[in-house]
Amino acid sequence: MDTTERVLTLLGLLQQRRVWTGPELAERLGVTPRTVRRDVDRLRTLGYPVNAGQGVGGGYQLGPGQALPPLLLDDEEAIATAVSLLAGVGGEAGLRALSKLDQVLPARLRQSVKALSGSVSSFGRERSFGDPAELMTLARACRDQVLVDFTYSSGPRRVEPYRLVASDKRWYLFAYDLDRDDWRTFRVDRMSEVAARTWRFQPRPAPDAATYVQEGVTSRVYKYQGRFLVHAPASVVRAAVPPSAAIVHDRDDGKSEVVTGADNLDFILMHVVLLGHEFEVLGPPELSARCHLVATRMLAATGFVPPAGEIDPAR
Template sequence: MARTTERVLQLLGLLQQRPVWSGPELAERLGVTTRCIRRDVTRLRELGYPVHAAHGAAGGYQLGRGRTLPPLLLDDAEAVAVAVALAQTAGGSVAGAGEGAVGALGKLDQVLPPRLRAQVRAISEATSVHPVAARIDADDLLALARACRERLRVRFGYTARDGTESDREVEPIRLVDLSGYWYLMAFDRDRDDWRTFRLDRVGAIRVTTWQFPARDHPDPLEWVRHSVAESPYPQQIRVILDCSAERGAALVPPRSGTITPIDDGHCELVLGRLDLGWEAMHLVALGVGFRVIEPPELVHELRRLAARMLEAAERS
């Protein structure tokens, strides 16, 4: 009986690893006959796991979705990853998710072996989470995620950076979490172009039943990074940093600017132009050499800043 229970649990673990398994594949992995696999599948169904079976060349066994959530089998690495993710989600940016994360983490911690609990604690203590910049509703996030997955058009109201309100109809592609904010990359049907929407400025989300065809699109993460760093500002600042792109990316947060590699020792930094005095101080504070490409007014601002700093040094 113990061997049978162990084999059924192993079968459940295999079914959770990939969408479809054939009977012979499962039998080979578990070292039993296909008839034994059929009996074990029946046992799983009696325990509440919806295991579907299809005949034919493309058929096989598939773990489906039931009315309730049955227990999941996790290996050591998966259990640690889930526990760490839940701990971070407990204080995250999705409103309403924190309470659920705390409850799930409590259940998981109760059954974690001491060695895995120690791993989770070590990772959590050594990890810093970016402060939450804006909280969003979990239902909105799930609705948009489903629309992205099923390629369904979405309508919503949007408040732009300058306070302008508008109604949008989009074809959503991907959700991106960047520097404490959630963004949606989507094709704006009215503007006939790709757009980035910050989710805390989105309201009255309505997922339609209209499915849109797949489009070729830019890399979502890179698109959002460039949009966030450049689009809100009518003018830009471009400088060459005397460091590698990896070093530049560590110095400049994604929401502040974009880094483009030039060679092993240089990269280009593009910033949104907001206040030249502030940007001049920010560039100096990076601690690496740089050369201004544009605008020329930034060079004059750097000279004024250098003169004030020299005067302060001489008076001190």
């Protein structure tokens, strides 16, 4: 290695481990301890605070400080960092960190990160953390359009991966299940032994990934799906309802339509009542009937007797 390459390699080694002895660094770099000392002095001149300790347990250590320039990352580390930011941090802090990383990445890596980011969708306000290595494997498979095998809670799966979708709670893979011949949503935290294959697939017409996953998470997987007209703007309702619990649609009249699901009709009603706004049940019929019955019981619990025929307890 020439001097510049060797100094950069030294910097990378100091970033990988807390303390290195002089002989260890000399062996890794293929130079003498004296050359290591000169290279350390070069790093200090560039603004890197490298501390040197004597005796047992001593060695070279990269210290903290405002003069410390950006971390030195190889290709795999840079892409993994970018995917981790896409996958884990979310919010303004994640966007700022990702933009700073983009400024220092070589052009070839910026293209890779851009392609991987195109494999990620979201319908939550914040992105939950996930296993960066696993998420990167899935994101690359979506980008490269190659089949993925994995073990799920219900058994082995073989799919065409299309998008990684992040909610406010967890990560999902939107994919076409080849064994079931249909679109499926998979929770990434329930996947194991994830492996991308070399067999490429021809993308088929697909629904919007984020919308499909959100509909599945909030309503489609449940026994009952409820639709409500809530007398409050969608922005107000969204602030009170997690995106993984319900879909909130805008209405032109200052109201909003809420779609949610549960295996129990009372659970659906309870969550809408707790929003604190007037609402109307749009469907299904059994939900309207249940709301009528619950309202009758609530009125009876207060001792209020409605006028005859106003509320039919039989319903």
